[in-house]
Amino acid sequence: MAAYRVKIRDCDAVACGYRCQEACPHGVFLAVPRTRNRARHAAEPRYRVVPRFAAFCDGCGECVRVCAADAITVLAPGGAAVRVP
Amino acid sequence: MCEFCEKHGQGNRWYLNPENFSEKMMEDRQRVRTLEKVGGWGIDYYIDFTSKVTQLINWPVIGKVVKAIIGRMAPNEHGGQVVSLEDSLQLLEYARDFVLLPCACRKLVGHRDDMVCLNFGPIKDMQRRLIPEGPMEEITLEEAKELVRMSDERGHFHQVLYAKVPFPVCICNCDARYCTSLKQRRANNVEVAIFKGHEVCAVDRELCRFCEDPVCISRCAFGAMHYDAEAGSVHVHAGECFGCGLCRSACPRGALSLVSRDRVPSAAGRW
Known part of the structure; x- marks a missing residue:
């Protein structure tokens, strides 16, 4: 398994529309609920x-x-960040 | 025969034993708790939690301990096994109260709203009680079968999910790109997340001529097929094969078939 590392900081998935999830061909990203309380979560869905x-x-x-x-940085096995044009 | 069939199959596969679908199963309190945890607590929390825990398996020392604990606990919780098209159609005969729910894996991994999660049994009532505002679609047995067939055509494999073995509650029409159970198994080696099916694929080398566009290889979600240059045909790595049968449905020459896992030495006993 390739040892790429993916880092995400300050993600507000609801605001951006989950673009990374739609773009990723391998399904690397998982949306997880921000709140621990299901009742509150149902009223105001917040994911990161x-x-x-x-x-x-x-x-x-x-x-x-x-x-x-x-917010996303992808680090190649050597530690260098993957750059896109 | 897998471990579940030996215990709960009564000579048949565990998900094809009509007794396992009976209402009596809901008398088990642990089972009800599991269902309420997955349904009521929220499948998003459940997937977040399990995928976090199974990651620990890769840790050097505690990994083995975690794996042993998960292996013990999983059959009492929620998990699945890959089934072929015929088996899934047959097991639908024993079930009732079919409802479609949005696939949680596609929702959480790909942000897609696909109503393909085919639930049955107590799920309808449970969903109404726990998440009344959530989307749910009631369908008939025929519609359920049609959905399973359509998914097979599209290249989605099936797995039967249990809520505490041996109580089947759902047939998934999984897309390997999004399936979180398969991801957990492949990334973290946690076999209990999704067990392999009872069959493996076999190639008839006389019939296989390795078409220009080998759909079987591209449909294999498990990386179990490759081109054998020497023989000029497709080769199936039986040890990797999950027995979903997607390759077989696509083969224009009928060169692929499913054979019992027990009869193939490299796959026997590897679930």
């Missing part, structure tokens, strides 16, 4: 996206390109 399945990342960089907040 975490790279829970980063083991499947092949470093294509699609997520970096589509992220509205430039």
